[in-house]
């Protein structure tokens with residue numbers, strides 16, 4: 055969903071929030087946009103990369119655009135659902151011993167509003183757009199605020215609940231005066247419509263404020279989450295670094311009966327969304343849940359201690375060096391060992407960053423005190439949106455046999471682009487050569503502390 059407007063308004067598309075467009079007039083929108091009329095259940099399944107050829111007039115694309123045959127403006131008419139990068143990734147993982155790498159391509163569905171009164175099949179077709187107007191002034195007292203109000207009212211008249219096509223869920227404004235390429239400033243105001251925007255994703259309800267990170271292609275993200283859940287042993291203690299509003303962590307906690315979950319996120323704006331989502335989590339979930347507002351690269355061992363699974367979902371630039379070092383360091387620890395390193399201090403907490411992180415914590419009590427648990431992650435689940443940084447981080451983690459790669463999958467969150475979303479599962483220590491697998495049904499993994 056994109057609306058083109060003249061300055062002073064800046065218009066952005068939330069659907070591309072991992073790959074922010076250059077700074078030009080934009081409208082920020084969480085939207086449902088189905089670029090074809092194909093029903094949802096006809097999403098293209100995993101494809102065989104071996105058979106992908108560079109160009110063929112008989113191949114259909116996942117986008118199924120009726121104009122691709124005649125349009126002269128598109129440089130990649132064919133195989134939009136078979137990006138070259140998928141073959142690159144496949145070769146990379148094969149060379150690292152992962153033979154069952156999979157790649158899933160689907161259609162582009164941006165975010166829709168979750169409305170519990172709607173049957174699941176209708177949620178996408180009845181989805182609404184959360185619009186954020188990025189306004190080039192300091193606050194609502196600024197001179198141009200009248201213009202902003204007129205614009206918001208115009209949009210509401212034409213796409214609000216009383217218009218012929220009710221498209222907009224809500225309209226927000228973000229005040230941004232900086233001229234660097236950061237899209238959002240720190241000040242937000244809700245102007246029109248409902249305040250809370252809900253998604254049903256990864257098996258749970260998630261509230262997403264426009265100021266918090268949210269995946270655009272929720273269908274593809276759901277596929278990734280379904281796969282990710284299976285790699286978390288039941289009863290795990292999980293730390294979710296770069297957690298945003300906690301979508302991954304909370305969905306794992308709910309579906310894998312986790313004992314504890316800690317989410318670590320640098321953006322304080324995600325706290326409110328996290329709290330609201332936590333409020334909708336089933337009361338039967340017996341899990342000790344924390345959300346901390348801090349930088350995951352500061353004293354990362356502190357966050358790694360006490361969990362058997364660490365999930366990371368960093369921005370495009372990948373993991374911070376201190377976190378990479380900590381992940382390599384813990385490969386030497388036995389679970390019962392408290393490291394001799396001075397990094398972890400058991401004395402009275404005085405470190406300002408830690409006191410700040412504690413002060414802005416969200417907490418739901420369960421039956422475990424993670425700070426006392428002397429365990430270290432056995433599994434590292436890496437979700438990546440930046441192939442180059444992932445390659446680098448992956449090779450760093452594998453060096454010295456600190457970790458080995460168990461599984462890898464790629465997802466095409468943005469069909470028609472070369473962008474890949476990677477889900478990679480690492481296990482601590484060197485690869486142990488596999489003995490012949492017994493046939494029969496696989497038992498679900500359960501974590502026993």
Ligand SMILES: C[S@@+](CC[C@H](N)C(=O)[O-])C[C@H]1O[C@@H](n2cnc3c(N)ncnc32)[C@H](O)[C@@H]1O
Pocket residue numbers: 072267268269295296297298299300301302318319320321348349350351367368369370374439
């Ligand atoms: C790709 S998003 C993932 C968010 C979340 N996992 C999700 O799926 O919605 C990356 C998140 O990392 C956060 N982030 C960036 N640098 C960070 C850091 N040094 N420490 C903690 N969080 C960070 C961003 O604010 C953003 O919410």
